[in-house]
Amino acid sequence: MKIVHAPMEIGGQIGLFCKTLNEEGHQAVGFQFYRTFHGFTDHIVPTDQYELMSLFGELMDDFDLFHFHFTMSIVPGYGDLDLLAKAGKPMVMHHWGNDVRRSSIASLRNPYVVTGRSPKEEQIHERLSRVGAVIPVGIVQDYEVYDYVKPYYNEVHVLPLAVDLDRLRPAYPKEEEQCPLVVHAPTDPAFKGTAIVERIVGELQRECPLRYRRIERMRHAEAVALYREADIVIDQLLCGSYGLLSVEAMALGKPAVAFVRDDLLGTFPGGSPPICSANPDTLYDVLKTLLRSGSLRRQKGIEGRAYAEAHHDRRAVTRQLLRLYSRVAGMAR
Known part of the structure; x- marks a missing residue:
């Protein structure tokens, strides 16, 4: 399977997905047109919105499935989603929290929540309505995010955050440490x-x-x-x-x-x-x-x-993702 991830890297997650998908014999590429100081570059193609838009036709022809992130797509106004749907290309939208977190919902169960970085509630509703009209399946990292997007999709799946355990070897705290x-x-x-x-x-x-x-x-x-x-x-x-x-x-x-x-x-x-x-x-x-x-x-x-x-092992999480891809691909047929 040939998979596109775009257009925003979130905490190294796209890079880990692409790395593991490629190890599993698939062809996955991640595009990122936002620059951050974190330096997530593994399996990521740095680009900008205009360059990515110019590549869209080629990507639509060559790739099998499109995995979008953060309630964003390649073309402003989500016109690319309509073209992909018309071409029968499977798509999923992955939400990460601040792109969809609404104070009116979050505050019902959490008196401490801060939603200042989220878009205005009307914008969130408009974007989710537009995306959900074309993409049948949403992904979230946990059930804190689930309630914000559930009304907009046919299905919402929870996919845990992934880490590369090979690069994060344990260094357990020393019991005798007197000044932690x-x-x-x-x-x-x-x-x-x-x-x-x-x-x-x-x-x-x-x-x-x-x-x-x-x-x-x-x-x-x-x-x-x-x-x-x-x-x-x-x-x-x-x-x-x-x-x-x-x-x-x-x-x-x-x-x-x-x-x-x-x-x-x-x-x-x-x-x-x-x-x-x-x-x-x-x-x-x-x-x-x-x-x-x-x-x-x-x-x-x-x-x-x-x-x-x-x-949270990247391999186990990616296996869950592949099962979801197979399900979504079946819906698009």
Whole structure:
């Protein structure tokens, strides 16, 4: 199967999908016309919107399936989706959270959520209505995102975040560490709750020995090298689910701290993930407990690595994706 991923790389996910699909004997290529400082380049073709638009006809002729991301496509106004549908090309749309998260829905179950980076609610509705009229299947990373897009598609499938476990070897926290290193890596400080994290860390520094490092605006490989040194990794406190930083932390054998809504705990593969769940009201106690127990930090790290191996390995996730591709291809016939 020949597969196009476009037009926006999200946390290295497109690159991992393409890498693994190619290893499985398929031909997958990812296009990215947004530049970021993270340096995700593996299996990605850097381009711009005009160049990608000029390639569209050739791509439509040569490729079998189109996997779009972040409620975006190649041509402004989604005209390419109509042409692909007319040509009988299977398509899926992959949503990643901020492209579809609506405050009116999110706030019903989460008093902490921040949706400032999301488009206006009317824009989200218009885009999803347009896309869902042409593409029958949506993909989301978890059930926190699921409710935002469910009304717009015939089917919505949950595909876990993927990591390359070969590149993320575990470095479990040392139980004897007396001054643990706490790491926080916000791509969007307002969304992640960084001000709250740093306020609580400041309070705890007056009570417990700890070191703190904020990691941002850094190439991904450099950031991962710093995660390896951490004893505790704090991801996001407001969203209601865990993100890619938590998955990478678990893969590295680190205890991951993130706010996971109670109603979502039973929806993850394999049951509740070994995330140290903390919201703005509970972070102080959760973090203090981890700081005071080296054995707990190590235990959570071991549990996290096992969970990442079982549910977030790029090969296992891509096998799920291939089954979905086969289903979508059957719909298009």
